[in-house]
Amino acid sequence: xxxxxxxxxxxxxxxxxxxxxxxxxxxxxxxxxxxxxxxxxxxxxxxxxxxxxxxxxxxxxxxxxxxxxxxxxxxxxxxxxxxxxxxxxxxxxxxxxxxxxxxxxxxxxxxxxxxxxxxxxxxxxxxxxxxxxxxxxxxxxxxxxxxxxxxxxxxxxxxxxxxxxxxxxxxxxxx
Numbered sequence: 001x002x003x004x005x006x007x008x009x010x011x012x013x014x015x016x017x018x019x020x021x022x023x024x025x026x027x028x029x030x031x032x033x034x035x036x037x038x039x040x041x042x043x044x045x046x047x048x049x050x051x052x053x054x055x056x057x058x059x060x061x062x063x064x065x066x067x068x069x070x071x072x073x074x075x076x077x078x079x080x081x082x083x084x085x086x087x088x089x090x091x092x093x094x095x096x097x098x099x100x101x102x103x104x105x106x107x108x109x110x111x112x113x114x115x116x117x118x119x120x121x122x123x124x125x126x127x128x129x130x131x132x133x134x135x136x137x138x139x140x141x142x143x144x145x146x147x148x149x150x151x152x153x154x155x156x157x158x159x160x161x162x163x164x165x166x167x168x169x170x171x172x173x174x175x
Contacts (some may be wrong), residue, residue, distance in 0.1 A: 002051070002125070002126075002127040003127060004059050004128040004129065004130045005049055005080075005127050005129065005130065006129055006130050006131075006132050007079045007080050007081070007129060007130075007131065008132065008133070008138050009048070009049070010046070010048035010049040010075070010079075010080050011046065011047075011077070011078070011079050011080075012041050012042070012044040012045040012046045012076075012078045012079075013041075013075060013076070013077050013078075014037065014040065014041040014044075014075070014076045014078075015018040015074065015075050015076075016037055016073070016074050016076070017071070017072070017074075018068055018069065018070050018071060018072050018073075018074065018096075019070075020070060022070075023070050025034070026071040026087060027069060028067040028068060028069060028070070029067070029068035029069075029070075029072075030070060030173075031064065032064075032107060032108075034068065034074075034094065035062070035110075036106065037074070037076055037137065037140055038076055038078070038092045038094065038110055039056055039059070039112065040128040041077075041078040041092060042092050042112040042114070043056065043076040043112075043114060044078065045080055045090050046080060046090050046114040046116070047079040047090040047111075047114075047116075047161075049080045049083065049088055049126065049127060049129070050083075050088060050114075050116035050124065050126045050127065051077035051127075052116040052117055052118065052124050053087050053116075053117045054088065054115060054116050054117065055114060055115055057087060057111060057113045057114055058112070058113045058150050059110060059111075059112050059113075059152075060105075060110070060111050060113075060146070060150060061074060061109070061110055061111045061146070062108065062109075062110040063108060063109050063110070064107070064108055064157070065106055065107055065108065065109075066096070066105050066106065066107050067107075068094075068096045068107050069096070069098065071098070071099075072082050072094045072096040072097060072098050073096065073097045073099060074094055074095070074097075074098070074107065075094070075095050075096075076093075076094050077092065077093045077094075077095075078090050078091070078092045078094060078112075079091050079136075079139075080129055080141075081111070081129065081136070081139040081143050082129050082139070082140050082143035082144075082147075083126040083127060083128055083129050083141055084126070084147060085123075085125060085126070086116055086123035086124060086125060086126055087113050087114065087115050087116075087126065087147075088113065088114045088116060088117050088126050089111055089112070089113050089143050089146065089147065090111065090112045090113075091109070091110075091111055091139055092108070092110045092111070092112060093106070093107065093108075093109050094106075094107045094108035094109070107109060111146060113147075113150065117159060144164045145164045145165050148151070148162040148163075148165045149162070149165055152165070155171070
């Protein structure tokens with residue numbers, strides 16, 4: 001088994017400029033374009049972590065906080081949060097910068113999950129993640145709940161078997 005890795009070892013930072021062909025009729029970056037760039041950055045982070053080709057398994061919890069304008073420079077930061085057997089979860093943060101006004105703003109966040117593949121295209125065991133900071137530890141711990149929720153929603157896990165997310169609802173009937 002491969003040695004565990006820290007999130008910093010595979011962190012990926014990608015920068016793009018929003019050009020006219022990337023925008024909609026309001027001169028905002030198209031949602032599909034930002035999701036595409038987020039997929040690329042997070043796939044690079046997951047691939048670095050696994051030292052393998054990865055394929056996207058799921059995209060969830062995408063938030064669109066602020067529109068990204070024509071001419072703005074965007075920065076996409078992708079970090080591996082946790083690895084399971086063959087799957088790797090990444091967290092992506094997108095911020096934008098308007099160069100003339102020198103303003104920075106937060107735009108998007110999301111979780112992407114990938115499956116590492118071996119040279120035959122079969123799922124490969126992924127190295128574990130060793131969180132180093134309190135924020136990384138928090139995302140690491142939350143990854144199991146997010147994984148169970150993804151599997152339940154996809155019909156690949158029975159809700160009764162999802163022990164981590166059951167605890168989230170255990171006290172609702174007592175409230």
